[in-house]
Amino acid sequence: MLEWYDAHARVLPWRVPPGSGEAADPYRIWMSEIMLQQTTVVTVKAYFERFTARWPTVADLAAAEDAEVMGEWAGLGYYARARNLLKCARVVVADHGGSFPNTEAELLTLPGIGPYTAAAVASIAFDQPAPVMDGNIERVMARLFAVEAPLPGSKPVLKAHATRLTPAERPGDHAQALMDLGATICTPRSPACGICPLMAACFARAQGIAADLPRKAPKKVKPTRLGYVYVARRADGALLLETRPEKGLLGGMLAFPTSEWSDAPEEAPPFEADWRDTGVEVRHTFTHFHLRLTLRQTEAPMDLAPERGEFVPEALFKPSSLPTLMRKAYDLSETDHDPA
Structure with missing residues (x-):
């Protein structure tokens, strides 16, 4: 060898x-x-x-x-x-x-x-x-x-x-x-x-x-979890982002706010607003399960002080800093936000 x-x-x-x-x-x-x-x-x-x-x-x-x-x-x-x-x-x-x-x-x-x-x-x-x-x-x-x-x-x-x-x-x-x-x-x-x-x-x-060889034991079928992801923009292009908790999936990463991920999730928007149903679903697969997040969008007031996360100015926002799941949500929201 x-x-x-x-x-x-x-x-x-x-x-x-x-x-x-x-x-x-x-x-x-x-x-x-x-x-x-x-x-x-x-x-x-x-x-x-x-x-x-x-x-x-x-x-x-x-x-x-x-x-x-x-x-x-x-x-x-x-x-x-x-x-x-x-x-x-x-x-x-x-x-x-x-x-x-x-x-x-x-x-x-x-x-x-x-x-x-x-x-x-x-x-x-x-x-x-x-x-x-x-x-x-x-x-x-x-x-x-x-x-x-x-x-x-x-x-x-x-x-x-x-x-x-x-x-x-x-x-x-x-x-x-x-x-x-x-x-x-x-x-x-x-x-x-x-x-x-x-x-x-x-x-x-x-x-x-x-x-x-090597032979492998049959794989278990991965379950599917559901949830919601919320993309809020201000008129100046700033996006609402939050840092996820250290423990858990995507821990410590910059992300759009989401609901819980479960079999029957409840809506959990980061603030009260007219959240538009985009008809878009963000799909991603983790090691142990598939995830499908329904994408909600809204335009936030310029003077809003959110309880969750903070607005990141457009000039400081880097899509590449997002984990893959959130980059998918961003790309899909961009498509929905601006078809051109």
Whole structure:
């Protein structure tokens, strides 16, 4: 695997090329791993480069304004990651002198770092022999050892196989080699077994079942929740926005006011007004449910002092600072507000 990795490693903005002699930057490895959770490499690249250009060190990030970080994160989803990113950076600076701990156990004590991220940072940044288990490596292990038990129940077995294979020499490169193998050759569909460096050792290939693994337990049907989203504009173009509570979905993000999200929500406008039914529905899917928000609009008086949120002047408003759900609401309201 290491020989194959030396010749075929992907070029990624957070990665130190094999054989370069450079030391990996724990900050950049940690940042990339947090961003890559539930997100593709293609999507993460641009976000990673913007974040590290704006906040090149963990101390820079720790000193950043929450709203600025959340704004840069908009579009990456799973916003609890962004909140934990800031919490973790501040703990590293305040409690660890600005240096990430170098062991898996110590990394696990930091906010937002779970078993996968701790193993990845310990392995890749500090060359510790911690087995890293992402989706690519799980797939490689399932095929290499022909593990037919479905995920997620088979995770402990797959990790046990990966642990036995993790070498004492260059464990970080070994982990990245397996990630690259899964991303480029041992792909979910139509794996390129004929050019795989593990071809001769792969039990699933020998049995002709590589493309069928890993098996997965049937997915549960996602429920649908309903609600209302309220877009209020003043005559000068200012929009009513509020910061959502820290806990919960879209926590700490800038958003249009909404009702509760439930099976039978009640209207909950941010102020009394003639809220127009636009006939538009904002649709979005979260990890565990689908969401459909009925869009309501109104033009607010210039002298209104709202009980919820505040009016953001048009010149200061950046649609890119909104989470994806709210950007959808904004785009749909713009279409309804100005058909031209």
